Amino acid sequence: MRGAWVAVALAATGAVAVMAAGEALSRPARSIVGAVPAGLNADAVRIPTPDGGHLSGWISSGHPGAGAVLLLHGVRADRRQMAARARFLQSLGHGVLLIDLPAHGESSGDRIRFGAKEALAVQTALAFLASAQPGEKLGAIGVSLGAASLVLGQPGHPLDAVVLESMYPTIEDAVADRLALHGGAAAAHLAPLLLMQLSLRLGVTREQLRPVDAIGRLSCPVLLASGADDRHTTLAETERLFAAAAEPKQLWVVPGAAHVDLHAFAPPAYEARVGAFLGQHLRGPR
Numbered sequence: 001m002r003g004a005w006v007a008v009a010l011a012a013t014g015a016v017a018v019m020a021a022g023e024a025l026s027r028p029a030r031s032i033v034g035a036v037p038a039g040l041n042a043d044a045v046r047i048p049t050p051d052g053g054h055l056s057g058w059i060s061s062g063h064p065g066a067g068a069v070l071l072l073h074g075v076r077a078d079r080r081q082m083a084a085r086a087r088f089l090q091s092l093g094h095g096v097l098l099i100d101l102p103a104h105g106e107s108s109g110d111r112i113r114f115g116a117k118e119a120l121a122v123q124t125a126l127a128f129l130a131s132a133q134p135g136e137k138l139g140a141i142g143v144s145l146g147a148a149s150l151v152l153g154q155p156g157h158p159l160d161a162v163v164l165e166s167m168y169p170t171i172e173d174a175v176a177d178r179l180a181l182h183g184g185a186a187a188a189h190l191a192p193l194l195l196m197q198l199s200l201r202l203g204v205t206r207e208q209l210r211p212v213d214a215i216g217r218l219s220c221p222v223l224l225a226s227g228a229d230d231r232h233t234t235l236a237e238t239e240r241l242f243a244a245a246a247e248p249k250q251l252w253v254v255p256g257a258a259h260v261d262l263h264a265f266a267p268p269a270y271e272a273r274v275g276a277f278l279g280q281h282l283r284g285p286r
Helices: 002-026 079-091 116-132 145-153 171-183 185-202 211-217 235-244 267-282
Strands: 043-048 054-060 068-072 095-099 138-143 161-165 222-227 249-254
Touching: 002 185, 043 116, 054 079, 054 116, 068 079, 068 116, 068 145, 068 267, 079 095, 079 138, 079 267, 095 116, 116 138, 116 145, 138 145, 138 267, 145 161, 145 211, 161 267, 171 185, 211 235, 222 235, 222 267, 235 249, 249 267
Parallel strands: 068 095, 068 138, 138 161, 161 222, 222 249
Antiparallel strands: 043 054, 054 095
16 A cells, blocks of 8 residues: 555656646746857847747848858757857858747747747748848758747748758657656656646647658758757657658768757868758859
8 A cells, every 4th residue: 555655656746747847848948148249240130020029130141142041049049059050151151040939038938839839930030031131042940949940830931941950850759758868768658748738838739749740841952960869859750850851851960969059069060061051052043
């Protein structure tokens, strides 16, 4: 009998912990981003969104005919995560737009929704970039949440090239991977409690958070990148995403990298691979 009570107590403790985790994971990650970083030639922008909110960002024009790139950061980060990529892209002549996703940095938003609401913000940002740099081919680089938001948004303005880094295939996979990573195999049994909060807390369904079902609808070249040792999005999951993507597509598995900033992990290799990909598809008139 005592053992049964212990088991119940442990289960209850685990349930409370998972509910608390759901609150923590979806809580806004706002921060004061501040001035444009040194070495990044850009202007601050405030982009209105259809829901009455706004996106905060930095924008700069590139050389005519070199194309422009939207940069989308990962979860609980902000546009500063993409500043090094922006400098690299500027050195190649590309224009750039870096934004804070909803509920991140200095953008408005009440909750992080793991790509569902963020997808609408990406559409708004792409339309703004197209208007600001007319006639230029457009690309995008998304990291983790940024990548999922880009794919789930199915941008109305046509893109000419997309780089997707460390993106989860389904929300079920993302939750299972993280529970196993932090709590072991037994923690997987708590996944339903975490997933249940999507609709109760965020008004989002699991079906809305399946990039693997949406990636094949991207009508532009795709470069999919992931760390070989990533346990948040495993190599097998990345290969599923790659199989679902339409041609033309490329897969880049970064040796030794976990769920990290791939540009910071291997700058020369990143800049060679991504620079060549974007240069091939963004240069020239639209």
